[in-house]
Amino acid sequence: MAIEVASLPLPASADPSKFVDFGKEVKGIDPGNLTDDQFKEIQELLYKHDALLFRDCSLSPEQQYALTKRFDPASENYGHGNNKTGSTVKSILHPDLKTIPRVPQVQLIGNGTVYNHEGLATANLKHPSHTTFHKTQVSQIDEDAGITRYYRWHIDAALYDLSPPKVTTLYGIHVPHGKRQTIRYDDGTGDELEVPLGTTAFVSGKTMFDLLSPELKSLAVRTKVKYAPHPYVWMAPARAMPTGLGIESEGRELPLEELPPWEESKLKVLPVLWKNPVTGNLHFQVHPCGVMELLVEPLPQGAKREGALYPDGAHLTDIKEVRELLYKMQRPAIAPSLVYPHDWKEKDLVLFHNRGVLHSVVGAFTKEQVRAFHQCNLAASDDPTGPTADDIKKYA
Structure with a gap:
């Protein structure tokens, strides 16, 4: 058949x-x-x-x-x-x-x-x-x-x-x-x-990327996320936002020294955008609850700098700033009209x-x-x- x-x-x-x-x-x-x-x-x-x-x-x-x-x-x-x-x-x-x-x-x-x-x-x-x-x-x-x-x-x-x-x-x-x-x-x-x-x-995740403004697309394509060690243990004491899209920044995460043993070499640093192996599309794939830092590459030579975010690159370690930026990028894609239940x-x-x-x-x-x-x-x-x-x- x-x-x-x-x-x-x-x-x-x-x-x-x-x-x-x-x-x-x-x-x-x-x-x-x-x-x-x-x-x-x-x-x-x-x-x-x-x-x-x-x-x-x-x-x-x-x-x-x-x-x-x-x-x-x-x-x-x-x-x-x-x-x-x-x-x-x-x-x-x-x-x-x-x-x-x-x-x-x-x-x-x-x-x-x-x-x-x-x-x-x-x-x-x-x-x-x-x-x-x-x-x-x-x-x-x-x-x-x-x-x-x-x-x-x-x-x-x-x-x-x-x-x-x-x-x-x-x-x-x-x-x-x-x-x-x-x-x-x-x-x-x-x-x-x-x-x-x-x-x-x-x-x-494709729609999540497609909805972004040109400035945020430029940022997404240049950015990697660094996840916490043992993120599900790390985040356990923390509390999430009402949309379920990330964690409130209240300092409740378990301190790194109190986590199970971990190694720097095993931390995950992954692109914000993951490339589809068949279509070539870019999908915005970030688990917002586990992210600890953002690493932004500078604009490539010849790129338009006017209005660009972090044109010279950046390493964002303030977790509140990291979460607010990711939320701004991800929230539009969970609008009711874009959800398949x-x-x-x-x-x-x-x-x-x-x-x-x-x-x-x-x-x-x-x-x-x-x-x-x-x-x-x-x-x-x-x-x-x-x-x-x-x-x-x-x-x-």
């Missing part, structure tokens, strides 16, 4: 002009049993469209791991390191992940208690809640009325030692049904977005280009609403590629 491709079911809130190339539903193929030719087609589709949806799939943990690994055959370990998040109690990821024992690259995530699941006798799952991570929270009255927030906009990556995964696969096994919820941005804009219960929200069905498989999109957990469940998903991403065999000399010449 030939592979069929259809547009994703966009919500009424989405601006269709911004989703012309983003996301496709793939039909007529079993993602757990792809031939080499079929996989090549799927791989190209993913990099062209950044997110692929397969409905009504039957996928074992072994098949999910094998599919994920095909995108980077030299990769092996779960993106945060096999079994490390579960044992690192201070990590902000600690409550969210349970490892499948026989396939440690696949994680069980969700909400509520799951019994006798893939070698786990009992798994107590906790859906991440903004109430444990944001500086402010919606009131209980509002939460009962269906008001919620994005939890944390991010890229799946350890951001220390290991390279960011190329692809994440997310498979819905048990999806609870309930009333739709409304994301409230609570940042003074009045922005809101109605979403399905427990949606995963996606935004395009996936409406999960049981046996949905979503593949997303982890080097091309940002995503966020959304919403809140009751204890009785059991949700079970399998997630797999693998630390890549290399770091992302940044802008080329021609890209810098074009935008700087």
Whole structure:
């Protein structure tokens, strides 16, 4: 049966002009049993469209791991390191992940208690809640009325030692049904977005770059971010902004000397912009919560200096300045009309280009609403590629 491709079911809130190339539903193929030719087609589709949806799939943990690994055959370990998040109690990821024992690259995530699941006798799952991570929270009255927030906009990556995964696969096994919820941005804009219960929200890193002014494009193409050592432990005491797009600058991060042992050589310094290996597009790919410093290259010779930001280059170490600058660059792309909130069905498989999109957990469940998903991403065999000399010449 030939592979069929259809547009994703966009919500009424989405601006269709911004989703012309983003996301496709793939039909007529079993993602757990792809031939080499079929996989090549799927791989190209993913990099062209950044997110692929397969409905009504039957996928074992072994098949999910094998599919994920095909995108980077030299990769092996779960993106945060096999079994490390579960044992690192201070990590902000600690409550969210349970490892499948026989396939440690696949994680069980969700909400509520799951019994006798893939070698786990009992798994107590906790859906991440903004109430444990944001500086402010919606009131209980509002939460009962269906008001919620994005939890944390991010890229799946350890951001220390290991390279960011190329692809994440997310498979819905048990999806609870309930009333739709409304994301409230609570940042003074009045922005809101109605979403399905427990949606995963996606935004395009390409769109994030395309929306920037010429001055900010020039800055982005010249800038690298330096992430904190063990960033999920470092950020754990801190609190996030109400949009889930970065951390409030209150000095609550764990001091570097109190972190688990770390090495300077293992810190991640990555480009702000990651180059798509198929389209050549530039994607703004920054995990704002983990960034510690910005390193800006000077303008290339002959570039227009008038109005340019940091024309002679800069090393920004003031974390408040760093965060405010990144927020200014990233916030436009999470506007309600630019968000794809996936409406999960049981046996949905979503593949997303982890080097091309940002995503966020959304919403809140009751204890009785059991949700079970399998997630797999693998630390890549290399770091992302940044802008080329021609890209810098074009935008700087």
